[in-house]
Amino acid sequence: MAASSRRRSRFVRSPDDHEHGRVLAREFDRAAAGFAERTRGRFDDMDVVEFSRVGPSDTVVEVGAGTGNFLALFASAAARLVALDITPAMLKQAREHHRGLHLVVGDGLRLPFASAGVELAASAQALHHVTQPVPFLIELRRIAARTGRVLVVDQVATERYEELAAMNELERLRDPSHAASRPPSAFRIMLWAAGLRIVDERIVTAVDRLSKWMWPGEFPPERIDAVAAFIALRGAQTGMKFERDADDWVFERRRIMLLAERA
Numbered sequence: 001m002a003a004s005s006r007r008r009s010r011f012v013r014s015p016d017d018h019e020h021g022r023v024l025a026r027e028f029d030r031a032a033a034g035f036a037e038r039t040r041g042r043f044d045d046m047d048v049v050e051f052s053r054v055g056p057s058d059t060v061v062e063v064g065a066g067t068g069n070f071l072a073l074f075a076s077a078a079a080r081l082v083a084l085d086i087t088p089a090m091l092k093q094a095r096e097h098h099r100g101l102h103l104v105v106g107d108g109l110r111l112p113f114a115s116a117g118v119e120l121a122a123s124a125q126a127l128h129h130v131t132q133p134v135p136f137l138i139e140l141r142r143i144a145a146r147t148g149r150v151l152v153v154d155q156v157a158t159e160r161y162e163e164l165a166a167m168n169e170l171e172r173l174r175d176p177s178h179a180a181s182r183p184p185s186a187f188r189i190m191l192w193a194a195g196l197r198i199v200d201e202r203i204v205t206a207v208d209r210l211s212k213w214m215w216p217g218e219f220p221p222e223r224i225d226a227v228a229a230f231i232a233l234r235g236a237q238t239g240m241k242f243e244r245d246a247d248d249w250v251f252e253r254r255r256i257m258l259l260a261e262r263a
């Protein structure tokens, strides 16, 4: 895989995107230290490796790899694992938590990789931080080999517009770098628009709780209070199935897994 750092992006960022980029950098810089620990194990029951159909000589690139917890699932299944992320502090944690990952600082909208060079181009829990999801997916498609695949994993909203809007309001209160949680239908359309054909799809539901979703060490206390107040008032409108559990809230986290190839 040859790097081509001088190649200019075909995708132009708007002033809004630059502001979003600044917020994203600030949030993940702050979150990095606690993130690997807080999110450890969240993919363990999803059979990600089997779903992805990777082979032992394959290269897997994850865009938005963060602290490496997702990519590390492929450690004994693929030959080479490349973690790309825009936030250096997240990759620093990846180096500390996982051996054998090749770390690259970069932007998913301008990947420093040659075209058609990797067997699996993946993205997990990153698209909801991306304001331009289709250009991001086009870059994943570009680096995937002709016989390769693109894997997308992300949280989903319900198909009801009012619930989707309330969920995104809550998510942005929790993390201002949140761009959008989207319904499954939007993912299908985005992949189609990026020139990808879906070959497999799965929705996985897990139970989460507010005290884990917002670890006190990772989030400012006033933000935790604001989110708890929002849930008490409007949690039922989000489609996330919040239920009170003593001082805490439990809720449903639904994720979509999509495996696609070039259309």
Ligand SMILES: C[S@@+](CC[C@H](N)C(=O)[O-])C[C@H]1O[C@@H](n2cnc3c(N)ncnc32)[C@H](O)[C@@H]1O
Pocket (backbone or CB within 6 Å): 024, 028, 039, 063, 064, 065, 066, 067, 068, 069, 070, 084, 085, 086, 087, 090, 106, 107, 108, 109, 123, 124, 125, 126, 129, 130
């Ligand atoms: C919620 S974390 C997920 C990390 C990892 N994939 C996981 O699931 O454990 C989202 C990551 O996406 C990264 N990210 C967001 N926008 C990006 C972009 N345009 N290019 C590369 N990385 C990006 C953030 O820096 C962050 O590390």
